Amino acid sequence: MSSSILPPEGEQLATGWEPDLPVADSLVRQAVLAHASWAIDTARRAGRPWYDGDTWAGGILGDRGPITNWIVPKQPVDPAEVIAAADREFGTSAPYLFVSAWPTPDLRPHGLGLAGHPPLMIRFPDPSVAPPTTDLEIRQATTSAELADAEKVLVEGYPLPELQPFTPGTLYSPAVLDSPTTVWVGYDGDVPLATSAAHDAAGLTVVENVAVMPAARGRGAGAAITWAATTRHSHQPAALIASDDGQPVYQRLHYLRLERWTVWVRS
Known part of the structure; x- marks a missing residue:
């Protein structure tokens, strides 16, 4: 068979997933590799098991609750x-x-249960968008105590019953403070009520661990804490895997649904 649009015989054709392909070959490739980095970075810095190869990456940060461990x-x-x-x-x-x-x-024959097909959402830098407002004080976690505040909000506000009762250090070790991950906490006085995280990898900001306590809902806390993580690296796009509850908030922040991913859980 011959055609003017067929490449020369034997030419190597990129699929978009070769290990040596540029990270920015596509937005989806960037998002995959950025989430792979998120999967291993905290576990690696905490001295926990992790693996990073050509075909997959994963980290085991704890033995309770699947959200602590990603493959x-x-x-x-x-x-x-x-x-x-x-x-x-x-x-x-x-x-x-x-x-x-x-x-x-x-x-399921491999011991996993289907969690769903959540959308991957992307937001491109847009300095014309006004930041959302809230009566909480949003600040970057810079101490172990503030990391513990973030963990407490995530465990109790998301909520994550598998990680209750809350134990500091389950999700964030002090090594996170000197890493590509920035953790944010929203306070009402001294009371932590909202949290998010921004992980910088593969030219994207991965937004994760967004949670708001019931006492802060309806006060703009979800949008404001997500905005802090989204704009941590204002020059690059941000990506997140959206929950059903979070999608309306993210859309108001100008996130776009790119495609659906597939999430399974081993519990």
Whole structure:
């Protein structure tokens, strides 16, 4: 078969997922690699198990609650192979989120449950947008005590019953203070009521761990704490995996739904 649009025989054709391809080959590639970085960075800095290879990355920060541990495929490979590799690296008892940019087959035979198909949302820098307002004081966590405040809000406000009762250091070790991750806390006086995190990787800001306590809802806290993380690196796009409750807030901040990802849970 011949055609003017076919490449020369034997030419290597990029799929977009080769390990040596530029990170910024596509926004989706950037988002995948940025979330892979999020999956390993906190665990690595805390001295916990982690793995980063060509096809997947993952970190095991704790033994309670899957949100503390992430497994992220970096290429469209067989998820069963990634799960088997993670079992070899981390054992079979650790809970985790399996976060895939691609549709997957049924992974229940491998011990996982389907959490859903949440949208990946992207926001591009736009200095014309006015910051949202709140009566809370939004500030960057710069001490272990402030990290503990952020953890408390996340565990109790999200909520994360698997991590209750709350124990400081479960989600953030002091090493986070000197890392690509910035943690934000919203205070009413001395009372922490909102939190978010911004992770800088692959030319994107990953916005994660957004939570607001009931006492701060309806006060603009969700938008303001998300804005702090979103604009931490104002020159680059921000990306997040949206919850159902969070989507309206993110859309008001000019986030766009890019595509749906697939999230499984091993509990």
